[in-house]
Amino acid sequence: MGPLLSTHPVLRRHFGAVAALTVSLICSLLVALAFVLDLDGAELALLAFAYPLLVSVPAAAVMLRNSRIRETFELHENGLAQVRDGVRQAWTWDRVRAIDLTPRGADLVCAVRFDDGELVRFSGMDTGDSLALHDALAEHCLDALTQRAVPERRGPAAGAMAAITLAGAGGAGLALWLFSRTGELDGARHFGLAMIAAAGCATAIVTGIPLIAVLRATRPD
Template structure:
């Protein structure tokens, strides 16, 4: 595959502080949700329902960051890519790359912050690297230079259907609960219950709108 260009170890130490921070956020959010059922502020306690948002976000982050991981390194060559994980080494030429999925926040940089890239090769092997990989942007840039056609092919086509199903379920479920809460408000006595229903409606509308936007984005991207 030609001479070695660079090596890119996957950083494990950076994950633990982020994981602990996510655990702290999840615990605080859960405590606020529990307090909502034990305090009475004339209905204003229902505002604490919004603590569900950081709880839903921080919990999977904590699980992902703190789960045990095996040290691994990517090696970038002029003619291809190698992956070393737990003593097992695999290598592929650029011609063996069949599909690439890249998610990024902003332009790809050398540091690779925000990158989440999955690559499938002609032997069926799939590897993934993200911003925790040292200089991940350099690997993504090399893939873009040598494998532009593969970037138009989804790595796992079946995931698209699952993603559409999940986003569609969130959109319909959130919109349905919000609609029920709004229609119930006129038939509820004035006071805390009305306020609580209003907060429930708002809390459900927000994820429904976000998931709808993501669903439209996914469908538009899939048609390209």
């Protein structure tokens, strides 16, 4: 690997995890209020806030777990090393097979695939002096920039999210239309249609936001 030129610690931020936890707590409180308030049955509409919990709770758990991982990249004269939770892996420059550079707002995410199948990622916002890593990869592994490190999988994911979003929006729209067309029906029937509309809207919002993010994301060259 040659002499060590520099080290680049990864400093993961907790903002995303805190935001997901905040959403989870607010939605949990609203769901709990559905069992406490008495608004002639209308309070049960708060149960629709259980849908965002299906996304925010797992997201918070994953981001909190990742934020606890200690990681450092080592730039050597003849290669790159990664120390992750005390486990060190090292690769020489000739073992780099593919590099993806993906803009993400003002940040740049780099994914590097090695000949043993290992994939490492680092970004400018989280990794100290990541520009030195980019320069070293460009200098020693220029051919790898023409290969894909991460297979393109956004197509199926976007299709699935689009189908769920359309189903939720369509169900909500149909329920609202039936609600407006019904005459003198019992309160239970009206309440059921209102709950279907609320559930459909919540589903469309929960899947629609990441769908927009996927569709707006810049594809790497």
